[in-house]
Amino acid sequence: MRYLPLTPADRIAMLAKIGADTVDDLFIDVPEAARLAGPIEGLPAHASEMAVERHMSALAAKNVSAGSAPFFLGAGAYRHHVPASVDHLIQRGEFLTAYTPYQPEIAQGTLQVLFEFQTQVARLFGTDIANASMYDGSTACWEAILMAARVTRRGRSVLSGGLHPHYGEVVRTMAKFTQDDIISLPAKMVAEADDAAVIAAIDDKTSCVVVQYPDVMGRIPDLAAIAEAAHAKGALLVVVVTEPVALGLIEAPGVLGADIVVGEGQSIGVGLQFGGPYLGLFGCREKFVRQMPGRLCGETVDVEGKRGFVLTLSTREQHIRREKATSNICTNSGLCALAFSIHLTLLGGEGLARLAGINHARAQATFERLTRISGVSLMNDAYFNEATLILPRDAREVVRELADRKVLGGVSLGRLFPQGEGLRNGLLVAATETTTDEDIEAFALELEAVLEGASA
């Protein structure tokens, strides 16, 4: 077995040192009835690297990868070009195979990266501070709601109808058990985000309003107006960003008055990976720092006065506070945070702005072409790199038929909101810098054919 360094002679010598006859003598605390006599039956034995590679490659080949077809999916996970150096650097063993930086003297690499990451996230979001990352955007969203409740000492949250439905489901699932009061506004297929409905739902019991920016249908809410309304009633504005590349083009939520900004960092550096591991981003006002969930990295000095970094404020965390912790979270997404940080370092502020401009331009080209198809119209007034098309029939079927024609043509609102009313004909379409003119033309021709009822 190529991963097990002990030789049979080593095992004999070590058992002699221990004073045991066989290795099974080391398992004597396990009740005899529960001890398995040999390898579990019905499972295959060990396999060579070549054999495993063959097995896994065959499974991978059953998937249609995004790069192998015209591809227009978004809905909280975006396909961007990741520079080759990002993946090379995260595979350096000193990053890849390090554990949580519990011993800061020999983990300054990880810790400095986290400090740089926190600074990048805070600057991107326009917040004072940010943490060292969460599991993903959806769990960060729920943690933000809990944090808002701790800060305001109120228990009612308002979710915009433009919040990603998976995020909404995570929140409602968790709130069911914690008894938090969640008001979920309905998703509607209209040109503008539901700012007015969100503002109307705020009262003096509201802990926070949760608004996605851009929202799940690609619309852009007016955060400044919502922030003002929320603050007037003593509530916090929680903003969710699932496409951080957008912040290269549109104003940072913190600048517009958001109190807590959370997001999904996948689109910078991480890749699609069928949904995970992803990267939860979490930024907020500095005055809330002791109510924050998750790991924080802070600057300090060593005994010689040299600048260094440590995990800090751990008195908020489960390993110290146990049942009184701000969250049960233990792991962050260190490696994904590293990938995000490297990609953003390669881009820089102006590079990000340029990338965002390209994304928006590719989306414009996509929607200009697709709305020339008879019966297809654009729902949004404003959008970044994703918007909702209104089709003449149920978009779920259209997506499946497009797949038969080797086009990955977006995400249907019917799949995102199975209970939603009046959304069936909505198709969420995203474009990025990876979208070519040929992709757009192929999508348009196949969509036209599908809508005309041609058979594949």
Add this chain to the structure above:
Amino acid sequence: MSDINAGGWRPSMGEAGDAKFTTSSGDYGLMLEEALSFELGSPDKCGVDLDPADRAPVAGLGKFLRKAAPGLPGLTEPETVRHYTRLSRQNYAIDLGPFPLGSCTMKHNPRLNEKMARLPGFADVHPMQPQKTIEGALEVIEQLADWLITLTGMASVAMSPKAGAHGELCGLLCIRAALDARGEKRDVVLVPESAHGTNPATAAFAGFKVESIPATPEGRVDVAALKAKLGPNVAGVMITNPNTCGLFEPDMKEIGDAVHAAGGYVYCDGANFNAIVGKVRPGDLGVDAMHINLHKTFSTPHGGGGPGAGPVVLSEALAPFAPLPFVTRGADGSIHLVEEENASEGHAQAFGRMVAFHGQMGMFTRALTYILSHGADGLRQVAEDAVLNANYVLRSCEDLLPAPFADSGPCMHEALFSDAGLAEGFTTLDIAKGLIDEGFHPMTVYFPLVVKGAMLVEPTETESKAGLDRFIGSLRSLAQRAKAGDQSLHSAPHFAPRRRLDETLAARKPVLVWKGEPGVPGTPSLSEIGGS
């Protein structure tokens, strides 16, 4: 550090070889310092070639446009590669030596795992593609699920939790949902005092009250105390097995039977499943739910603190409540994705959703690759070698470092020592920091809380005997120095990229972000600390 070489050579630097010798750069041969990316880069630098957009923003976007590009420094590719490569060299890693963090478990990360996870068919697939374009991905999830179910002897598995603590939450929410379905309100969860901090935190997060169960002098759960607490208000117990003292809980079945008889459920913290994989099936011990940390038992990389992945195996009693989405295999062998859209068809009791999309797919491909490489026989050998290595460390050091539970028999995957018997003023911390100077990562320290000055050493199965002998040699040497009162240990580490860091300062006035102007060297945030 950016300001170190500002003054050039100074007479106070001393002669080479003398203790005060310094270099003008602040670097010492291959020991390299590195400034922050914010001090090195500038916002107008870019390591990605991007042509300007070919059209102006749509009119509707006008009022939303940002006024200035974000103040983020950029670096070209060579500068970026150098920055992160230099930083990487300030990290200890399993690739450099053993990482004997008890109960955290850091074993070798096979590189085939990395290669497989990067196949475009896995890495470049969107979670919401139509099902017929992702059948291979669903099959990976199903195959891994099948292995986990078989290895644990359980009925089902919830794959989506993002990490161990998230898996704990999933298991407890299944218990809540099952109790709700029975129409019972039970609000207490019993947790042994030796448990990981995540256990009580998770129980509280899930809305339960936590009651603590004491440990016996032998380092096990006090079964009598546990039974005395059982009653109509107890939803369940959370037991770590093997436990955080590195010991198997021999009364697990008896505990499970008693909890079930009282109407509760048994949650098992499976952090230490690596000690028993292929040797014992938790399903045979009355467990209702157990999370498996894929990085601990199945070698997925932990990348400096995550990502994790925490699938939860479930008993028949809890299986119907598993969260969405999940993958099922029909009688005809076909694989189906169950999510909100179709959950009402036979899965109406699912308690909801814990994450967007499907969980840690990139970890699933790695874990499945690891499992297929080992097979049923290899996984059994993994547990045996892990336990053998731990007992070898235990018996090689117990004459110098007290091992509180060693008299009661062998340990499982980790050896537990205490700092009793060191010279006055010497503690676990001195041993740990001394290990850094010896070129090793320290063990887990001051955990579990039930042992004073705990040192929890988990070598894992991927250490060779020669490697263990070197580690043991260092640990013994440090124990002897600490017993002899060697003062130099108090100032260890002497040879790491940093000496002991001031954690009190970091917490008293937190500096969590860099506040300077990009591209301008200096550390204004530090001077703020100094002023406090």
